[in-house]
Amino acid sequence: MKYIAFIFLIASLFEIQQSQSVLVYHEEAQNGAVVIAKNSNYFPVTLNIKMDLTNVSSSRRNPLTIVLPGRSQSQVAQLTITDKTKSWRVNYNYSYHMGSIFAKHDDQFAYRLPYQRGESYRLDQGYDGAFSHQGDGRYSLDFNMPEGSRVLAARAGKVIKITEKYNVGKNDPEFREYANHVSILHSDGTIGTYSHLKQDGVIVKLGDTVAAGQHIAFSGATGYVTGPHLHFSVEKAKQGGGYTTLPVKFRTQEGILMLEEGKTYTSY
Known part of the structure; x- marks a missing residue:
């Protein structure tokens, strides 16, 4: 037949x-x-x-x-x-x-701050930030990190996507696509994304398994930016395409908590 x-x-x-x-x-x-x-x-x-x-x-x-x-x-x-x-x-x-639309975030998990122990950075824009953290990207975090700072994995996982070819950044939404970034798949199916990285600043490879606290990249000022910083978010895929960001907690010197815009946090 x-x-x-x-x-x-x-x-x-x-x-x-x-x-x-x-x-x-x-x-x-x-x-x-x-x-x-x-x-x-x-x-x-x-x-x-x-x-x-x-x-x-x-x-x-x-x-x-x-x-x-x-x-x-x-x-x-x-x-x-x-x-x-x-x-x-x-x-x-x-x-x-x-991504997986069936991913279910482990809300009991506490992330580590994505920079070296002893370093302190101000959270310039937090959840529901008025400048750009709205809609599906509302649960994103912007750490005021100088260009070239070491970026560490906030959670263990597998490297699934890398972009590091761009060397431009500007306070213009049209530059959003030029943000260098690395994405890491977590054990619960969610994805951690680290953005605005330095050109050629990713030091891990696709398929690598990384540990929490491992050096993965250098921060930069690429894409839609007003200056150097690290943009971090945990994401879950949506049916039909796109993603939504998720609120997560961090381990800090003050305990396990949600980070607040305008405050400075020291990694330990």
Whole structure:
């Protein structure tokens, strides 16, 4: 029998990603076919698949939403011909975006400050900051760090995304895309992002596993900035693309607490 597959790809990501970095395809099998998904990125993706089946049944619910880990391949569904005396076909489309919509933040976890022990920096903009921390980015933090300061991992995880090629920064929203950054996947599926880094200032590599307190980058003033600082946020993917930031607590000399705008905090 003839197998016909029409594939429509919609890339809706945190940011624009490399074309064909996520693929959905089929392989013929006994009594039908198997649908396979492959993710060549280092970050996980939320993958949405909808199939229009004619004389074929699927082993999985349809439409289907799954999370595909980074650098992985998985059998998504088994397709079985219902009546072998008749023709059959399957039309399917899929969309994907960075991160897991099923991630659930561990609210008991206390992050370390993202700089060296004994160093103190003022939090110039905190949660719900009037300048730029609004909407989905409301739970972000801006530490007033001089350019070239060591940036340390606030939590252990795996390096999944790096941008470090830019050397420009300006107080203009149009420069937002020019912020160098490194993103680290945490054990609960959330992602920690460290932004406005120095050009070529990331010292870890994609796929590296890093410990909390490990030196990962140097701070800078790239992208949409009024001056040198480190922007830090913990993020979770949203269905359909994009992300939302999450409020997190830090270990400080005063105890475990939410950081407040305008205050200075010393790492220890």
